[in-house]
Structures are given as structure tokens and as C-alpha cells.
Amino acid sequence: MADSLYDVVGIGNAIVDVLAHADDAFIARHNLNKGTMTLIDAERADALYAAMGPAIEVSGGSAANTIASIASLGGRGAFIGKVRDDQLGTIFRHDIVSLGIAFGGRPATDGLSTARCLILVTPDAQRTMNTYLGVASELSVEDVDPALIANAKTTYLEGYLWDRPAAKEAFIAAAEIAHEAGRSVSLSLSDPFCVDRHRDDFLTLVDRHVDILFANEDEIVSLYREHSFDAALQRVRHHCPIAVLTRSEKGAVVVAGDEVHVVDAESVEQVVDTTGAGDSYAAGFLWGLARDLRLEICARIAAICAAEVISHVGARPETPLVDLVRQKLG
Amino acid sequence: MADSLYDVVGIGNAIVDVLAHADDAFIARHNLNKGTMTLIDAERADALYAAMGPAIEVSGGSAANTIASIASLGGRGAFIGKVRDDQLGTIFRHDIVSLGIAFGGRPATDGLSTARCLILVTPDAQRTMNTYLGVASELSVEDVDPALIANAKTTYLEGYLWDRPAAKEAFIAAAEIAHEAGRSVSLSLSDPFCVDRHRDDFLTLVDRHVDILFANEDEIVSLYREHSFDAALQRVRHHCPIAVLTRSEKGAVVVAGDEVHVVDAESVEQVVDTTGAGDSYAAGFLWGLARDLRLEICARIAAICAAEVISHVGARPETPLVDLVRQKLG
Numbered sequence: 001m002a003d004s005l006y007d008v009v010g011i012g013n014a015i016v017d018v019l020a021h022a023d024d025a026f027i028a029r030h031n032l033n034k035g036t037m038t039l040i041d042a043e044r045a046d047a048l049y050a051a052m053g054p055a056i057e058v059s060g061g062s063a064a065n066t067i068a069s070i071a072s073l074g075g076r077g078a079f080i081g082k083v084r085d086d087q088l089g090t091i092f093r094h095d096i097v098s099l100g101i102a103f104g105g106r107p108a109t110d111g112l113s114t115a116r117c118l119i120l121v122t123p124d125a126q127r128t129m130n131t132y133l134g135v136a137s138e139l140s141v142e143d144v145d146p147a148l149i150a151n152a153k154t155t156y157l158e159g160y161l162w163d164r165p166a167a168k169e170a171f172i173a174a175a176e177i178a179h180e181a182g183r184s185v186s187l188s189l190s191d192p193f194c195v196d197r198h199r200d201d202f203l204t205l206v207d208r209h210v211d212i213l214f215a216n217e218d219e220i221v222s223l224y225r226e227h228s229f230d231a232a233l234q235r236v237r238h239h240c241p242i243a244v245l246t247r248s249e250k251g252a253v254v255v256a257g258d259e260v261h262v263v264d265a266e267s268v269e270q271v272v273d274t275t276g277a278g279d280s281y282a283a284g285f286l287w288g289l290a291r292d293l294r295l296e297i298c299a300r301i302a303a304i305c306a307a308e309v310i311s312h313v314g315a316r317p318e319t320p321l322v323d324l325v326r327q328k329l330g
Numbered sequence: 331m332a333d334s335l336y337d338v339v340g341i342g343n344a345i346v347d348v349l350a351h352a353d354d355a356f357i358a359r360h361n362l363n364k365g366t367m368t369l370i371d372a373e374r375a376d377a378l379y380a381a382m383g384p385a386i387e388v389s390g391g392s393a394a395n396t397i398a399s400i401a402s403l404g405g406r407g408a409f410i411g412k413v414r415d416d417q418l419g420t421i422f423r424h425d426i427v428s429l430g431i432a433f434g435g436r437p438a439t440d441g442l443s444t445a446r447c448l449i450l451v452t453p454d455a456q457r458t459m460n461t462y463l464g465v466a467s468e469l470s471v472e473d474v475d476p477a478l479i480a481n482a483k484t485t486y487l488e489g490y491l492w493d494r495p496a497a498k499e500a501f502i503a504a505a506e507i508a509h510e511a512g513r514s515v516s517l518s519l520s521d522p523f524c525v526d527r528h529r530d531d532f533l534t535l536v537d538r539h540v541d542i543l544f545a546n547e548d549e550i551v552s553l554y555r556e557h558s559f560d561a562a563l564q565r566v567r568h569h570c571p572i573a574v575l576t577r578s579e580k581g582a583v584v585v586a587g588d589e590v591h592v593v594d595a596e597s598v599e600q601v602v603d604t605t606g607a608g609d610s611y612a613a614g615f616l617w618g619l620a621r622d623l624r625l626e627i628c629a630r631i632a633a634i635c636a637a638e639v640i641s642h643v644g645a646r647p648e649t650p651l652v653d654l655v656r657q658k659l660g
Contacts, residue, residue: 053429055421098382
């Protein structure tokens with residue numbers, strides 16, 4: 001196996017977040033699903049945007065956030081996602097490339113616009129996300145650059161991609177290229193509603209293609225339709241080479257066959273905004289894995305990364321993660 | 331004179347701010363003028379953007395910020411500025427309209443793109459602004475909706491507009507419409523470099539068209555090429571019906587013929603970011619004036635508005651100004 005150029009290549013929805021404050025009455029009036037991510041169409045996106053207050057725009061997307069954390073760790077990252085050649089697409093691409101991340105996939109020159117996620121932040125600091133996927137939903141096999149995949153130690157896929165048919169194919173094609181090159185494939189289940197939408201597909205995917213699975217408690221319980229975290233843990237143990245199961249402040253459990261590690265969460269002074277916690281956690285873990293660190297050390301690094309992201313508003317790290325990891329692990 | 335529908339209509343550059351952190355080495359390497367606003371062309375904007383780190387996007391523009399403060403005061407505001415029918419134009423328009431502000435001027439359907447200001451924030455909290463005016467520079471007489479102007483108690487013009495020939499004409503046309511309708515015209519000098527660029531024009535403008543002039547110490551000293559604040563004050567006293575001269579933490583002096591008021595600045599716990607201080611100050615003053623309050627009360631309200639905006643990052647108010655004014659003035 002040749003030396004790999006990238007630690008991780010992420011494949012995911014290329015999304016610009018549009019954040020505004022809103023009160024609970026707004027959430028109720030517009031029938032929004034508080035605290036979760038809902039897919040919306042263009043018409044609904046326009047109507048909701050028209051009703052929202054003044055907003056700020058910032059690059060987002062689950063796997064893209066993960067790769068931003070890889071860059072913050074001093075790692076070598078690449079990202080594949082679909083944008084249009086419009087202003088939001090330019091913003092998304094700039095924010096990725098300016099972090100030293102390789103951007104794969106050519107921008108579309110016509111058709112749907114770049115994806116955006118209308119996020120309402122309520123006074124209780126919860127985020128209600130409404131995603132218009134636009135051109136991101138057209139990510140297809142042609143966008144998967146085989147050279148990027150073959151040259152990355154791990155190909156990391158966000159479960160949200162599964163919401164669109166063309167992306168599924170791209171997903172599986174990428175996994176096959178990675179394995180042919182002797183690389184690893186990792187999947188994040190994204191959110192419990194996403195698991196509900198695609199349970200059978202995800203089970204097959206884990207069965208056939210996934211080496212490293214990231215899931216939180218709700219997601220893993222939902223995936224196996226079990227009634228307890230421990231029951232789901234026993235199921236995944238015989239299903240996937242490495243499963244990383246996160247439980248917020250209760251820490252995480254890493255399961256790899258007979259090897260099981262229970263690793264505490266990193267303490268934080270104040271949890272300000274949990275968005276992006278899982279994305280950054282996955283980055284820390286995969287960064288450690290790319291350096292052949294022991295699984296329990298990878299989980300420690302992951303916890304440090306997640307702790308940074310939940311200490312401030314916004315889903316991407318603000319303090320260089322490489323400094324925090326050095327400081328805490330020596 | 332008919333009852334006016336709007337307290338203030340602002341005319342200015344419709345700009346989306348693009349904010350990124352940078353260190354002093356970056357400012358030096360790219361020959362930027364630290365702490366000031368520089369006009370740049372499209373090529374320079376692209377090169378600078380490519381060199382900048384990840385950014386956030388938020389609506390800006392001096393007069394637009396003023397009208398956002400008018401809305402926050404519970405006042406009735408309107409704004410005239412030129413955008414393209416592109417995504418940044420949609421963002422700018424949304425952020426204005428969602429505040430209940432009337433937006434005048436149709437978006438251009440071809441040609442230059444919506445204006446953006448690339449802002450580098452250094453660790454000392456200073457902002458270095460680099461503005462690509464794009465389509466904003468094409469604001470012309472046709473964009474000045476006579477009904478909006480005639481129905482606003484004050485037409486407020488930002489000096490920055492003077493940087494482009496077509497906008498000058500629009501500027502003067504608006505002033506003439508306002509005066510024919512028995513309304514007031516107000517001008518902000520924007521910044522000392524802007525005064526340097528257009529000193530003779532501004533002097534003529536104040537002479538012929540301006541009823542209420544806003545300037546800070548540097549700007550008024552530069553306008554009259556005087557050596558002291560007091561000397562400039564004596565000059566403007568016989569030149570403009572109302573001059574509002576701001577001096578940051580030293581407070582402000584309001585001069586209206588024989589009437590002179592020296593009003594303290596509002597104390598703030600911590601000055602976080604002074605961008606938008608003058609914009610919000612002008613809003614408070616004009617809002618008071620529209621309610622026929624005494625000049626010294628207008629200046630108190632103005633100081634309360636400026637204090638809010640400098641207490642946080644960002645040029646538009648975050649706490650409803652109407653609440654702060656009620657609380658502090660009873």
C-alpha cells in the first residue's frame with residue numbers, strides 16, 4: 001500500500017448555514033421540528049426564509065465540519081461535495097480551501113442552487129435545522145474522484161447523503177474504490193431520524209462496506225431497534241470492525257471485536273452550542289487512527305475535539321485543535 | 331405638509347460583509363490599510379478573498395446599518411440601495427425587509443454583482459475593510475423612489491456614496507425631492523479618507539443641501555482643514571442648520587446656530603467592536619428628531635444606541651434599542 005496523501009476524505013452535503021434567532025412561537029407557527037434536521041423543498045425554503053429575521057451565513061455540512069476539524073488538528077483533509085457555481089457555492093468552497101483542504105468535485109454550471117440550511121436558534125440555545133439540499137442532492141458517481149479516495153487513509157461518509165438516490169450510488173462507489181486501494185471506510189449515522197428513514201439500507205451498508213461506524217446512543221438504538229444502549233452495543237460488536245458509540249456527557253464506548261473501551265467525555269466549563277459535536281468527535285478519532293494510535297487514545301483526542309466545538313456558537317473549531325491535543329495529552 | 335410615513339429613508343451602498351480573522355502579518359503582506367475602509371476592484375477582491383481564511387457573511391453598509399437601528403428603535407425606516415438579483419443581493423434584501431424596513435430600488439438583472447466588504451479582524455479587535463462596490467456603484471437617479479423620499483421626515487445619505495459619479499446625481503436628486511416635499515436632508519461624512527477624497531464636493535453639498543450633518547472629530551477637522559476640533563466647530567456653526575459632532579468616549583457636541591449642547595457618551599462595560607457606532611448614533615438622533623424631541627435628548631438617545639452597538643461584535647443592534655431607551659430615559 002502506497003503512503004497516503006490524506007488522513008481523511010469526507011463525502012457529504014456541501015451546505016451554507018443561514019442562522020437567525022427565533023422564539024418558540026415562531027417554531028410553533030411554522031410547524032418546525034424543534035432541535036432536529038428536516039429536509040425542505042425550494043418553495044418551503046423561500047417561504048421560511050421570508051418569515052425569518054435577519055441572519056448570518058456560515059459554511060456548514062456535517063462531513064465538511066469534520067474535515068474542518070481534521071485541518072484544525074494539523075491533519076491532511078479532502079472533501080467531496082456538490083455546489084453550484086453561484087455565490088453560496090463560492091463561499092462554501094472558499095471556506096474549505098482556505099483551511100488547506102483539497103476540494104473534489106466540479107461546481108455545477110446550471111440547475112439547482114447550492115444547498116442551504118435555515119437554522120432557527122431559540123432562546124434555550126437549541127437549533128432547529130431546515131435543509132434545502134439543492135444541487136447537493138445531485139452528487140453522483142462522477143463527482144467521486146477516485147484518486148482522492150485511493151489516497152486517503154479513511155473515506156468518511158455522512159448518513160445524511162443517503163437522503164438522495166444519486167448520492168447512494170456515489171457513496172457505495174467511493175467505498176468500493178477505498179477498499180480496492182486497501183483503505184478504510186467510515187460512516188456516521190448523522191441523526192436518529194435519518195436512521196429511521198434508511199434503517200435497512202444502513203444495516204446492509206454496515207454489513208458490506210463500513211469499517212468504522214460512528215453513532216450516538218439514539219442512533220445505534222434506532223439502527224438495531226433495540227430497547228437499550230447495551231443491547232445495541234452487543235449487536236454492533238459482531239457487525240462492524242470498529243464502532244464508536246458516543247453518549248454526550250456520559251462519554252463514549254469504542255467496540256472492536258473483543259476490545260472494548262469506555263472513555264469519559266472531556267469536561268467543559270459551559271456547553272454553549274452542541275451543533276457539530278459529533279462531526280468534530282469523528283475528526284479527532286480518525287486523525288488518531290491515521291497516526292496508528294491506540295483506540296482509547298483516539299477516543300480521548302475525539303473528546304477533546306468535541307469539547308472545543310460545544311464551548312462556542314458554531315460547528316467548526318475556533319481554537320487550533322492541534323494545540324489543545326498537545327496541551328492535554330502532552 | 332402631509333403626515334410622513336417614514337421616520338428616515340437611508341440611501342447608501344448595499345453591502346454584504348465577509349468577516350475573517352487575520353493577524354498583523356497578513357495585513358502587512360497584503361498591503362492593507364489597517365483600521366480603515368479601502369475601495370478595491372473585482373480582481374483585487376478575488377485575490378484577497380482567496381488569501382483570506384474561512385469567513386462569515388452578514389449584511390452591512392453604513393446607511394443600511396443606520397436604518398436597522400431605526401427599526402430596532404421601533405421607528406419606521408426605508409432604505410434605497412442597489413443590489414444584483416444574485417444570492418448576496420437576496421441576503422442583503424432579506425435582512426433589511428425582515429426588520430420591517432421598506433426596500434427601494436429594483437435589483438439589477440445583469441452586470442456587476444452585489445457589493446461585498448472583505449473585513450479582516452486582527453487580534454486587537456480592529457477591522458480592516460476592503461470594499462468591492464460592484465453594482466452598488468451603479469445606484470442612479472432612477473433608483474431614487476420619489477414617493478419614499480417625499481414620505482420620510484429625513485433623507486439620510488452616507489458620504490461613501492460620493493465615491494461613484496452616478497450615485498452623486500442620485501444623492502442630489504434625492505435631496506431636492508426631500509426639500510420640495512418640505513422634508514429634511516441629512517449627511518454623514520462616513521470617514522476622514524472619504525472627506526479627503528471629496529472635500530470640495532462635500533463643502534458645496536453642506537452649503538446647498540444638508541440640514542443635519544453628522545461627523546466625527548477627524549472628519550469635521552478634515553472637512554474645514556482646521557487644526558482643532560473647536561475651530562472646525564465654529565466653522566460648521568455658520569454653515570449647516572444642525573451639526574452633530576461625535577468624539578467617541580468624549581461624547582458629542584450638537585450645534586444649531588446659537589444653540590450648543592455638549593452631551594456625554596453613554597458608559598459601556600467593555601468596548602468590543604466600534605464598527606457601526608456612528609451609524610447607530612445617527613439613527614438615535616434622527617429617531618428623536620422625528621419625534622420632535624429637544625436636541626440634547628436626541629443626542630442622549632443617540633449615545634444609548636451607539637453604546638449598544640459597540641458592546642458586541644457586529645454593526646447592527648442585538649438588543650432592541652427601544653427597550654434600552656425606555657429603560658434609560660424612562
